[in-house]
Amino acid sequence: MSKKDIFSDPESELAERFSAEYPALSRAEKQRIYSLIQQKQGRGAYDSEVTVSGVERRSGRAWQRAAGIAAAFALIAGIGGSTFFLHMNRVRSSERLAAAEQLTDDFLTAANLLTAGAQDGAPTLCFYRYSSRNSGWDGGDVHYARVSDDRFTSCGELVTFIDGLVTNEYMYELRQNGGGYFSAGIRELLSGSDDTAPVLISYCGELYSPQTSQPAEAYISAPVIVRSGIHEMTVRRDTDEPLEFHMVWNGSEWQISEIERTSE
Amino acid sequence: MMNAFKGVDRIMTDSRLRALMEESPEAGQRALFEEYCGYVYxxxxxxxxxxxxxEDVEECVADAFLDIFTALEKSPSGDGDLTALIGTIARRRAIDTYRRLTLRNSRTVSLGETDAAETADVMSVDDEADLAETRRIVLGQIEKLGKKDRLMLIHYYYYGRTLAQIAGTLGISESAAQKRIQRARKKLRALLEKAGINEEWWYE
Structure with a gap:
């Protein structure tokens, strides 16, 4: 057989499986493609489109202009250089902290739904749950309450949201085995098992999770950057246990690459 | 194979997506894109x-979605399998793009060469069967690898992602990505040799 790429024209089933199990697109890439679609539809995807028209006729000698610009730049750099860099460092540091807070807040909010919580108390759904395999168990009612975060109306939206916060590699871990954060993989949490009911149900365009007694206001500490590199950082946030979020810069945005439960 | 997860993860069913596209085309298109962009890609x-x-791949995905939106606008209440429809449209658009890029990449193409390229693109039934069988064996061996190795190989060989893209997506350096791919490839090569496949099956 001649040398040929065995994956160049795979069955649709394989494409479907790989896209679910080994997703390749980052949130930034997805957004870029969607912007392209909007642009092609004439919806003007880009926030600011700068149009430059007209031609300036250049006078004088080119080297004089270049030398003038270089001299001006050197003067400005000499006077304000150190101040500028100090300021930039401060801006970058505050930007990092803001990104760290946003990313961890978003993750903890979404993760809270997968561990039951964030309910508004009404309305509720009631299911009778039983097991055909266990004749000795009479079964019982399971109550689901609507989740209060109206950003999520389906399990798919929730999973997509988490997918956008973490690296593909870590999303794979979260889906398969919980990534050291959840007690089981997201797949298992969502579908439930013989012993557990699904943690989320999508019903009439709204999302429901098992009703719990009203939890006390959860404590979440402010984010603290405990380690920082050029393209990575570790952020600590304490909930009912201390958590360390390892984050990486993928060239366009920060993403969570791992979450560790740490001891004091 | 429709995996079990799809039933839960893609809880927004095809009929709901179609309904949403009728109710609010823009919201429907966005939801459809979120649901299927990984598949089309x-x-x-x-x-x-x-x-x-x-960029060519991203443009192809964008064009495929425009085709999909048009097809769904023409048949808003269709009850066919949306995954199959989207897969067919995406595949057609990818083949069109492939032909266009192949022509663009060759500086001068005579009519005869174009015909030859098109003919070469069509495989014999035997070749097709051989390829499918090799794919089945290779996938079987890839499944035996650890998940990190699988991830690297599929990103590199299936998606054709560059080292820079893989490094960016996984949050590692390019040299680390390269090392991981080399390691995974070495392990796979050993497994394939045991399975009786010695040839270089991958794209060079």
Whole structure:
């Protein structure tokens, strides 16, 4: 057989499986493609489109202009250089902290739904749950309450949201085995098992999770950057246990690459 | 194979997506894109790797979605399998893009050469069967690897992602990505040799 790429024209089933199990697109890439679609539809995807028209006729000698610009730049750099860099460092540091807070807040909010919580108390759904395999168990009612975060109306939206916060590699871990954060993989949490009911149900365009007694206001500490590199950082946030979020810069945005439960 | 997860993860069913597209085309299109962009990308990337840039693949995915939106506007209440419809449209668009890029990449193409390229693109039934069988065996061996190795190989060989893209997505350096791929490839080569496949099956 001649040398040929065995994956160049795979069955649709394989494409479907790989896209679910080994997703390749980052949130930034997805957004870029969607912007392209909007642009092609004439919806003007880009926030600011700068149009430059007209031609300036250049006078004088080119080297004089270049030398003038270089001299001006050197003067400005000499006077304000150190101040500028100090300021930039401060801006970058505050930007990092803001990104760290946003990313961890978003993750903890979404993760809270997968561990039951964030309910508004009404309305509720009631299911009778039983097991055909266990004749000795009479079964019982399971109550689901609507989740209060109206950003999520389906399990798919929730999973997509988490997918956008973490690296593909870590999303794979979260889906398969919980990534050291959840007690089981997201797949298992969502579908439930013989012993557990699904943690989320999508019903009439709204999302429901098992009703719990009203939890006390959860404590979440402010984010603290405990380690920082050029393209990575570790952020600590304490909930009912201390958590360390390892984050990486993928060239366009920060993403969570791992979450560790740490001891004091 | 429709995996069990799809039933839960893609809880927004095809009929709901169709209904949403009728009710609010813009919201429906966005929801459809979120649901299926990974799938369409998987089809386009597999077809275009080696002949197009990352931008070409992204443009192909965008064009495929425009085709999909048009098809759904023409038949809003269709009850067919949306995955199959989207897969077919994406595949057609990827083949069109592949042909366009192949022509663009060759500086001068005579009519005869074009015909030859088109003919070469059509495989015999025997070749097709051989390829499917090799794919089945290779996938079987890839399944035996650890998940990190699988991830690297599929990103590199299936999607045709560059080292820079893989490094960016996984949050590692390019040299680390390269080392991981080399390691995974070595392990796979050993497994394939045991399975009786010695040839270089991968895209060079």
């Amino acid at each position: 998987a089809i386009a990337a597999a077809r275009l790797k080696g002949c197009g840039t990352a």
